[in-house]
Amino acid sequence: MKAQADLSIEFCGVRFENPFCLSSSPVGNHAEMCARAYDAGWSGIVYKTIGLERSFNVVMPSPRLNTLNVFDKRFVGLQNAEQITDRPIKDNIKDLLWLKKNFPHKVLISSVMGYVDEDWAELAKMSEDAGADILELNFSCPQMAHKTAGYRTGQDFHAVEAFTEIVKKSCKIPVIAKMTPNITDMIPVALAAKRGGADAISAINTMRAITEIDINNFTPLPNIHGHSSPTGFSGPSVKPIAMRFVSELYNSKPLNLPVSAIGGIETWIDALHFLLLGATNLQVTTGIMRYGYRIVEDMIEGLSDFMIERNIQSLSEIIGKAAQKIVDPSEFNTRFQAISMVDEAKCIGCGQCYISCQDGANQAMIFDKISRKASVDEERCVGCMLCKHVCPVWDCITYKEVDTTKIRHAAIF
Amino acid sequence: MKKAIDTEKIKQFQSMREPLTLQAAIRESNRCLLCFDAPCSAGCPAGTDPGKFIRQIKFYNYKGAARTIRNHNILGSVCAFLCPVEKLCERACSVKALEDPINISGLQRFATEYGKHFQIEPLRKSEKNQGKIAIIGCGPAGVGCAAELAKMNYDVTIFEREDMAGGVPKWNIPEFRLPAEAIAYDVENLLSLGVDIRFNATIENNEAISMLLAEGYMAVFISTGLSVALKIDLFDNYINALDYISFLRSVKFDHNNIDLKNKNVAVIGGGSVAVDSAVSAKACGANKVYLISLEHLDELPADKGEIELAREMNITFKAGCQITDVNANEKIITGLKGMEVEWIKPENFSPSNVRKVEGTTFALNVDLVVQAIGTKPGYEISRFHKSLQTRGKGIIEVNDLFETNLEGVFAGGDVVNAGSTVVQAVGEGKKAALSIDNYLKNRENKA
Ligand SMILES: Cc1cc2nc3c(=O)[nH]c(=O)nc-3n(C[C@H](O)[C@H](O)[C@H](O)COP(=O)(O)OP(=O)(O)OC[C@H]3O[C@@H](n4cnc5c(N)ncnc54)[C@H](O)[C@@H]3O)c2cc1C
Ligand SMILES: Cc1cc2nc3c(=O)[nH]c(=O)nc-3n(C[C@H](O)[C@H](O)[C@H](O)COP(=O)(O)O)c2cc1C
Ligand code: SF4
Numbered sequence A: 001m002k003a004q005a006d007l008s009i010e011f012c013g014v015r016f017e018n019p020f021c022l023s024s025s026p027v028g029n030h031a032e033m034c035a036r037a038y039d040a041g042w043s044g045i046v047y048k049t050i051g052l053e054r055s056f057n058v059v060m061p062s063p064r065l066n067t068l069n070v071f072d073k074r075f076v077g078l079q080n081a082e083q084i085t086d087r088p089i090k091d092n093i094k095d096l097l098w099l100k101k102n103f104p105h106k107v108l109i110s111s112v113m114g115y116v117d118e119d120w121a122e123l124a125k126m127s128e129d130a131g132a133d134i135l136e137l138n139f140s141c142p143q144m145a146h147k148t149a150g151y152r153t154g155q156d157f158h159a160v161e162a163f164t165e166i167v168k169k170s171c172k173i174p175v176i177a178k179m180t181p182n183i184t185d186m187i188p189v190a191l192a193a194k195r196g197g198a199d200a201i202s203a204i205n206t207m208r209a210i211t212e213i214d215i216n217n218f219t220p221l222p223n224i225h226g227h228s229s230p231t232g233f234s235g236p237s238v239k240p241i242a243m244r245f246v247s248e249l250y251n252s253k254p255l256n257l258p259v260s261a262i263g264g265i266e267t268w269i270d271a272l273h274f275l276l277l278g279a280t281n282l283q284v285t286t287g288i289m290r291y292g293y294r295i296v297e298d299m300i301e302g303l304s305d306f307m308i309e310r311n312i313q314s315l316s317e318i319i320g321k322a323a324q325k326i327v328d329p330s331e332f333n334t335r336f337q338a339i340s341m342v343d344e345a346k347c348i349g350c351g352q353c354y355i356s357c358q359d360g361a362n363q364a365m366i367f368d369k370i371s372r373k374a375s376v377d378e379e380r381c382v383g384c385m386l387c388k389h390v391c392p393v394w395d396c397i398t399y400k401e402v403d404t405t406k407i408r409h410a411a412i413f
Numbered sequence B: 001m002k003k004a005i006d007t008e009k010i011k012q013f014q015s016m017r018e019p020l021t022l023q024a025a026i027r028e029s030n031r032c033l034l035c036f037d038a039p040c041s042a043g044c045p046a047g048t049d050p051g052k053f054i055r056q057i058k059f060y061n062y063k064g065a066a067r068t069i070r071n072h073n074i075l076g077s078v079c080a081f082l083c084p085v086e087k088l089c090e091r092a093c094s095v096k097a098l099e100d101p102i103n104i105s106g107l108q109r110f111a112t113e114y115g116k117h118f119q120i121e122p123l124r125k126s127e128k129n130q131g132k133i134a135i136i137g138c139g140p141a142g143v144g145c146a147a148e149l150a151k152m153n154y155d156v157t158i159f160e161r162e163d164m165a166g167g168v169p170k171w172n173i174p175e176f177r178l179p180a181e182a183i184a185y186d187v188e189n190l191l192s193l194g195v196d197i198r199f200n201a202t203i204e205n206n207e208a209i210s211m212l213l214a215e216g217y218m219a220v221f222i223s224t225g226l227s228v229a230l231k232i233d234l235f236d237n238y239i240n241a242l243d244y245i246s247f248l249r250s251v252k253f254d255h256n257n258i259d260l261k262n263k264n265v266a267v268i269g270g271g272s273v274a275v276d277s278a279v280s281a282k283a284c285g286a287n288k289v290y291l292i293s294l295e296h297l298d299e300l301p302a303d304k305g306e307i308e309l310a311r312e313m314n315i316t317f318k319a320g321c322q323i324t325d326v327n328a329n330e331k332i333i334t335g336l337k338g339m340e341v342e343w344i345k346p347e348n349f350s351p352s353n354v355r356k357v358e359g360t361t362f363a364l365n366v367d368l369v370v371q372a373i374g375t376k377p378g379y380e381i382s383r384f385h386k387s388l389q390t391r392g393k394g395i396i397e398v399n400d401l402f403e404t405n406l407e408g409v410f411a412g413g414d415v416v417n418a419g420s421t422v423v424q425a426v427g428e429g430k431k432a433a434l435s436i437d438n439y440l441k442n443r444e445n446k447a
């Protein structure tokens, strides 16, 4: 009944019917869940990270989740204290086999984490034999804080390079290295993975963070029998950080590898943001934990409509289009200056712009208590647009360009 | 808060409802819990699936929301204005246990408006290779049935007495409640499915159904609604005592020629149609408008929103009253006399169950009386076919599958349920379409 745009992408030489994949986490814990995700419309799955029992004896803590709530908005971020899978390797391999057999046209990605060289080699081989199309190397779990595993590996360039190299030698399928954001600069780590032979980079895994303290017993949450730890933080709150990393990966000339973006994707607009910053492939966990696999329907339909409206034939036409516009702050064109404008007819007279400008900007907002209308003192306004962001009427405050011969500074009395 | 009802608009014969802004739609959709097995969806008689379209709005998939509504309910725009949601989808809303339910019809109006404004692709006309079906009456039930059959590739012809589609919503429901554009848009969608509508085609010959079946129509769906208003004997023979069907129709299509300035109007009845009539009289400039009902204020069948609307429009309630006598100048009523009444037996709101209260006589000067006490089918239904089974005042008898007692003949909407809602009629039409398809497939298998 409706025209559907071509959302297919090629990533690591593999065709995906759309860019939307599950990221490695409980949303892809076992075959039955993955099958439902495929049926819902997800093109690929990064299966929950597998490891070998002989190296990791995983016992999950409980409770293991807490959320970041901001006033009435709950779940703007999710903190988890989960490790890699706690299922036996033979069960996971059986599930991978079953999935490839039953969903041959969908993409199956096996996420692995070893402890010593032999583990990485063995996991890579086992995954390939089970039918995985691609491997993802988990160099980034904040909770697997062993010396040579988890995010600590991801901070150690040599380990990343060495493990990637071992994996590449042990299998023929393409390899993605999954990065930790718990680092100042991701590029050197990604370059190390590239030297080891990685075909693509995925980012980000979770941020180490503390979401909340129980003020009754002074214990951070999740309260795991009296203790807690800065653990993996994900969801909409980390999206800005993920976007920064993704754009840096994409813009790095020496790196020049395709990027799979992860971090806070819930809607087609989030997806589009990452594509525009250079991602080819997209992965989701928290959005699914919060709303279910069904969110992919709206990602597909929304992105498809966007493409049809803009006459975009293929996503490759738009990948990286916004990343090209990222420059160093020193290169901004400051000859362009603007001031804010209030649409008096739309102003409802709350005075929030006044308070914010008064106490947090340049005292340039005028508020008439009789008419209850805000207006701008054009001489004082520096065009920071704080007022626009606090105004409850979304299209009430806009900005206009002004004469730039005057150099404007914060008010001096 | 912004007022939900804009009385100025009513006086200009325009829709009284402001569309939900994008900002308001985002906010409201984010209150929705996106329930599992959404109870609101189960509460919609036409299966419009609010649980899904609200989720689509929340995730910025506005066109998707518009498609969901249109694909599930061919009168999705009309319903978004007319549904008594507090009895349907919103009544089932889970949020009600915590705070106000989700404004479902507001979101439905937002999404249909969005789809119209940003022009979602028209519904597709499929190849009509499943055989011919005849539908009698192009109101909500007929339209709902036609759309569903057309999507299943049946070649559908609707026979309609009037010269435009839409039934009661088109002819009688005041513009302040339902803007004409809403019906126009929905009918356009119906036509894009490739349904053929024959206008000025009244079916009333008592061989009509047999003739249609003989002409190669494989099944017939009767959806002729209720088109004759019930009247009160007391007002017989007076030229200024109208029924609400003709009154509302002339206000809707000819309000420029209806001047009620300085005139007093008495509307008899206490239901929604009585309120619509009273408000319409006010919109035409009437001085005093009385709403006279046997039911007392707390017993009025009109719902809360409507009673509030009547109050906003300064309608005078004469609830718990009965008209006993008429003052007239030849054939023109000049005044009414009445008394307060009480019920003889409780909980039985029928005219035969009232007792007049001594010493409560009142008199009103009136220039126009509008009777809004109910409707019945517009003719002897048996005229369609002499053995079509009916009950009461000509309500057609059907089983759960909307089958009448005649082979290949189905019926739905007001003519079956004795008067309900637009969304109910659409739902019955849709269900009947599935039954027709099943019936024909079974018949084919047997042959
Ligand atoms: C004033 C008023 C206000 C209302 N307000 C609301 C509301 O706010 N919300 C709501 O949900 N419902 C409302 N309703 C009820 C709603 O309009 C009906 O339930 C609905 O229209 C029933 O649809 P239908 O298709 O069964 O019948 P109808 O709408 O009556 O349609 C029947 C169609 O059949 C045609 N027809 C009749 N006889 C023949 C014949 N012999 N040959 C060919 N064609 C024929 C008629 O011309 C008409 O087009 C209101 C009703 C009235 C009268
Ligand atoms: C409960 C939970 C468990 C996770 N487990 C894994 C894991 O086993 N392996 C892995 O690579 N990433 C794991 N992640 C990280 C996610 O795959 C993803 O990188 C991160 O959550 C950011 O994306 P999101 O905002 O869409 O959730 C986990 C995340 C969560 C919330
Ligand atoms: S914040 Fe917006 S609405 Fe409030 S006073 Fe300022 S301009 Fe007006």
Ligand code: SF4
Binding pocket: B043, B044, B045, B046, B047, B048, B049, B050, B073, B076, B079, B080, B083, B085, B088, B089, B090, B104, B105, B108, B423
């Ligand atoms: S069609 Fe009516 S009852 Fe159904 S969801 Fe929409 S407003 Fe509610």
Ligand code: SF4
Binding pocket: B031, B032, B033, B034, B035, B038, B039, B040, B041, B050, B051, B054, B092, B093, B094, B095, B102, B104
């Ligand atoms: S029942 Fe209410 S809260 Fe639940 S999905 Fe429907 S509208 Fe949303």
